[in-house]
Amino acid sequence: MLRVDVEKKLGEFSLQASFASEGRAIGLFGASGAGKTSLVNMIAGLLRPDRGTIVIDGETVDDTAAGIHVPTWRRRIGYVFQDARLFPHLNVAQNLDYGRRMNGLAPDPAQHRRIIDLLDIGALLDRRPGKLSGGERQRVALGRALLSRPRLLLLDEPLGALDEGRKLEILPYLVRLRDEANVPMVYVSHDAAELRQLATQIVMLKQGRVTSLGGVKVLA
């Protein structure tokens, strides 16, 4: 599903990571500054590796030796950022529909309905992002990413900006997503408890290096 073997120098920091996974939910675990976000940005194509390859769903999206770098907008990934990044000039419904429109995909009302129900955001459709709570914003961001019909979903600390109560509010949605949405995901977090609930496989990152790889047991 996902194969990563990259090197990247960012100032003083150097990232060197290699892993492959067929898992439904890869948990990328590490302290802040371990290089998690840089790694996810490389998978998304927002950051270009100095050396190496990235393969998503059998397609080589990065191969520095062969000069391949598929731009982000052609990678068919979904990305949920810690800060949601909803478009402030569009309402929730327009935000949700954005990916489908940009990819020129035909409307799929059943899928649309299913994701809106899954995330419980039907009541928010007419609102502007500025009028949403942090938890609501994050749910809409999840829906927006899913509705662009990605082949891989990247979640970079999607609960990071939320307080404990809100986290507990969103976590069940993420579990349902993993089990029902049928999109493999890479879930970045520095919270072991979160990953124990969500991840099927763990990639542990420490100071830019992969230190362990395996089931959730490696978190202990």
Add this chain to the structure above:
Amino acid sequence: MSEISPAEWTAILLSLRVATIATLVATPFGIALAWLLARRDFWGKSVLDALVHLPLVLPPVVTGYLLLLTFGRRGLVGGFLADYLGIVFSFRWTGAALACGVMAFPLLVRPMRLSIEAIDRRLEQAAETLGAAPWKVFFTVTLPLALPGVLAGMVLGFAKAIGEFGATITFVSNIPGETQTISSAIYSLIQTPDGDAAAGRLVIVSIVLALGALISAEWFARRATARLHGN
């Protein structure tokens, strides 16, 4: 004060037409340049930035004279445009529009540039991850978010264009009905023995137009802030 005379109306309407055309034609160039200056780093950027601002600091008569040399009937560009495309600038209202557009350009570009710079680039990244090609990102995220700044730039540019005098009169002279704008009409009137009343009326029209433009530019700027906060 008596009513506005037909001759004064002619000058007012001509000014409005010249400023409108100047603003509309300058806007796409202004947006492109604002984006370039806000978002790209390239060799010669500071020179380009200085060139854009040049009409603001150069004596208007110099700008007008340079336009005459370049876009006049015998000018390098003017000759070409007249011979091959039939576009003539010298002593025509189109030349007045060109002069006004050039003079207004720095004021038009500035708010556009500032509003593009204020946009959170992470929103553009988010659009890319959703499958939007760069030009789609520009038209669906960057431009809509910059719209209040774009409109503010257009209003300011329009206000500048309507008041332009030095470059216009140097380039296309002061021909009633063709190139005589409000400014050059006032200039002629105050040199005429009984022109004071007419000049006074046009002065009031100028003040009203300028104030209206400044107030609406301010209003657009406030809208921009609200829009960026998602309300």
